[in-house]
Amino acid sequence: MIHTQGLTKHFKTVEAVRGIDIDVSDGELVALLGPNGAGKSTTLRMLTTLLEPTSGTATVAGFSVTDQRDDVRRHIGYVGQGSGAGNNQRVRDELITQGRCYSLSAQASRQRADELVDALDLGEFAGRSVSTLSGGQRRRLDIALGLVHRPPLLFLDEPTTGMDPQSRANLWEHILRLRTETGTTIVLTTHYLEEADSMAERVIVVDRGVVIADDTAASLKNDLASDLVVVATADRAAAQRIATTAERIDQVCDVTVAGSRVQIRSRAGSAVIAELLRNDTGAGVLGVDLSRPTLDDVFLGLTGRSLRESHSAPETASVA
Numbered sequence: 001m002i003h004t005q006g007l008t009k010h011f012k013t014v015e016a017v018r019g020i021d022i023d024v025s026d027g028e029l030v031a032l033l034g035p036n037g038a039g040k041s042t043t044l045r046m047l048t049t050l051l052e053p054t055s056g057t058a059t060v061a062g063f064s065v066t067d068q069r070d071d072v073r074r075h076i077g078y079v080g081q082g083s084g085a086g087n088n089q090r091v092r093d094e095l096i097t098q099g100r101c102y103s104l105s106a107q108a109s110r111q112r113a114d115e116l117v118d119a120l121d122l123g124e125f126a127g128r129s130v131s132t133l134s135g136g137q138r139r140r141l142d143i144a145l146g147l148v149h150r151p152p153l154l155f156l157d158e159p160t161t162g163m164d165p166q167s168r169a170n171l172w173e174h175i176l177r178l179r180t181e182t183g184t185t186i187v188l189t190t191h192y193l194e195e196a197d198s199m200a201e202r203v204i205v206v207d208r209g210v211v212i213a214d215d216t217a218a219s220l221k222n223d224l225a226s227d228l229v230v231v232a233t234a235d236r237a238a239a240q241r242i243a244t245t246a247e248r249i250d251q252v253c254d255v256t257v258a259g260s261r262v263q264i265r266s267r268a269g270s271a272v273i274a275e276l277l278r279n280d281t282g283a284g285v286l287g288v289d290l291s292r293p294t295l296d297d298v299f300l301g302l303t304g305r306s307l308r309e310s311h312s313a314p315e316t317a318s319v320a
C-alpha cells in the first residue's frame with residue numbers, strides 16, 4: 001500500500017526528513033512514533049501529497065506522490081493535526097458537503113453521511129453545529145470526514161493528542177472497529193507510547209528524520225530493550241552478595257548496586273529471578289520487582305535519550 005525509498009524533505013535550514021524507507025502492506029495498522037520534530041508529520045504530508053519531497057520516491061496505493069497526485073488523493077483519507085471541519089456547519093451537513101466535494105450525488109452524500117454518523121457514533125449531535133462539539137466528538141467527526149470517499153488508506157496525524165484517557169479509549173474503539181469492518185489500512189502518528197504499543201501492529205520509530213527501528217512492539221521490546229529486576233535487600237552486604245550471584249548468571253547484561261538495592265538488566269527477567277532463587281539462600285532479601293520494557297526503553301536503548309522527555313531538534317544544515 002505504501003512504498004518509499006530514500007524519501008527526504010529539506011526546508012530552508014532544516015533537514016526535516018533525511019531518507020525514509022517504509023513499506024506498509026494492505027490492511028496494516030502502523031504507528032509512526034518519535035519525539036517532537038522527528039519528521040513524522042512531514043513524512044505524512046509527503047505521503048499525502050501536501051508537500052513535495054526534496055528527493056527519493058514514494059508510491060501510495062500504487063501511485064507516485066509526485067507524478068500521480070490526484071490518484072493518490074482519491075485513494076487516501078487524511079486527518080491532520082488541526083480539525084478540518086467548519087465551525088458553523090452542522091455535523092451531518094458537513095459530512096454531506098464533503099461527499100459532494102468528492103463528486104458523490106446529493107442522495108449518495110446523504111446516505112454516506114448517515115452511515116458515518118452511525119459508524120462514528122455521531123447521532124446524538126448530528127444536527128448540532130461543529131463549534132459546540134467536545135474535543136473527542138470533533139476528532140470523531142474529523143475521522144468521519146476523512147472516510148467519506150471510502151479510502152482504502154487512512155492517515156491520522158496525532159488523532160488522540162490532548163484528549164482525556166476516556167475519550168482516547170473511545171476514539172480507539174471506533175478506529176479499531178472501523179478497521180475490522182472495512183479492512184482500511186491505517187497509518188498514524190502518536191506521542192503516546194502505550195497507544196502505539198497496544199494498538200498498532202507495527203511501530204516505526206523515527207528520530208531526526210530517519211527510521212531507527214521498524215517492527216512489532218513486542219519484537220522491538222524483546223530485541224532492543226531488557227527487563228529490569230530490582231532486588232530490595234536489608235543491607236549493603238546482602239545487596240553485594242546478590243549482585244555477585246547475579247553477575248554469574250548468563251542472561252544478565254548489567255548489574256548495579258545502589259545502597260541496599262540491586263538493579264539487574266536482562267532479556268529474561270523471570271528466568272534470572274528463578275536462577276537467583278536457586279543460587280542464593282535469599283537471606284536479607286526484602287522483595288523482588290520485575291518490570292517489562294516499554295517502547296520508551298527501546299528508544300532509550302537506541303538513542304540514549306528518553307522519548308518521554310526528548311525534545312530533540314533535527315540537525316540543521318544549509319540547503320540550497
Ligand SMILES: Nc1ncnc2c1ncn2[C@@H]1O[C@H](COP(=O)(O)OP(=O)(O)OP(=O)(O)O)[C@@H](O)[C@H]1O
Pocket residue numbers: 011012014015016034035036037038039040041042043313314
Ligand atoms: N514548513 C516548514 N518549514 C521549516 N521547517 C519545518 C516546516 N515544517 C516542519 N519543519 C521542521 O521540520 C522538523 C520536523 O517537523 P515535523 O512536524 O515533521 O516533526 P514531528 O515528528 O511531526 O513533530 P511533532 O511530534 O512535534 O508534531 C521540525 O524541526 C520542524 O520545525
